[in-house]
Amino acid sequence: MAPPPHAPARRADAQRNIDAILDAAVESFARRPDTTLAEIAKAAGVGRVTLYGHFASRADLVDAAMARVLEQGDAVLGSLELDGDPAEVLERLITASWRLIHQSRSLLVAAQKELSSARIRDLHAGPAARAERLLARGQSEGVFRSDLPTSWLVATLHSVLHGAADEINAGRLKPEDAARTVSLTILAAFAAR
């Protein structure tokens, strides 16, 4: 939602509403992937017409919400120190990113319905590349196993993180145990023999 260069400046109240809508969208989608735009507008304290004034369609809004979440996520991951023992770094990466995934996995479901898979891949490019780089380095340093492709390790990390979110929703896993549990599982699965 950065203003395009040389565009007429947006008014402050409009920008505030756009932010409120995006916040509400992220929160509403987190609860239910098939939320209606009416609900989002209401949650944002804004009329439905105003929402359509800023986002031309449902897909547009999903795209913008997704972009915002992934942008924030990438910022969090970017603040991590990626040098040092890959196993330790991975543990920190899991801890840092797990809550992010927990909060936005329903948004991903909505995105899968509304956006092309190419678009979703593009939106994920930043965070995915960070994880992939770390795992590949761990493999080349002999810390992580090399009998499985790096892409599979990325996928496994992804799956287990999402699985942890499901377990919390099912009441079988305490949120404060999640990062530790995932780490114990993933580190054992990835360790070189």
Place this chain on the structure above:
Amino acid sequence: MAPPPHAPARRADAQRNIDAILDAAVESFARRPDTTLAEIAKAAGVGRVTLYGHFASRADLVDAAMARVLEQGDAVLGSLELDGDPAEVLERLITASWRLIHQSRSLLVAAQKELSSARIRDLHAGPAARAERLLARGQSEGVFRSDLPTSWLVATLHSVLHGAADEINAGRLKPEDAARTVSLTILAAFAAR
């Protein structure tokens, strides 16, 4: 779809159509969790009205399709020899059940939208109990790690199997490699230190 006791016998053509509808439903949902009933009827070579004649609502059909798939799955799992080294048994269980999961994971998505989570849990009870028993035995025999709850191991197995299906869909994993890849990952993750 077993005829209730003392009900007037169902005619053979009706039973054939019911089977065709269920087959088509399983197959259609596998492609798209939000398939329409019209598509399913068409795929079954049957009129939409006929479908409604046998299944009162969309939820009814999803429930029946889900029950059929899980019943078949439970039968497959039931034919496995569950005694012996837990690690070897787990490997066989993964191989036996993975294609099943691959084929019906979109159906599960449909079920999550249409059925209560309690109902879904009940439908899964059979297969889930088999996996849980095996994992618990492995833990008590010291073959599998005991620093994580059995329910988490079940969840992890579930997540990774579904992740493999996603990887195949994304073209990054060859179907014939799936069972082996999942086994290598899971056995490392579950092994006692």
Place this chain on the structure above:
DNA sequence: TTGAACTCAAACACCATTGTTTGAGTTATG
């Protein structure tokens, strides 16, 4: 062979959601 069970296409009512229009009111900004 006869009646009940079953099938079907067509047409229907229904409902929720998306996206648009209008026209009057409000608020930021120069």
Place this chain on the structure above:
DNA sequence: CATAACTCAAACAATGGTGTTTGAGTTCAA
């Protein structure tokens, strides 16, 4: 303060799916 930007409720059209009814035809089963 004047103007353009913005907001809003209400009402609208369009869409697409669900579930029902009808009435005529077909197929099973005794």
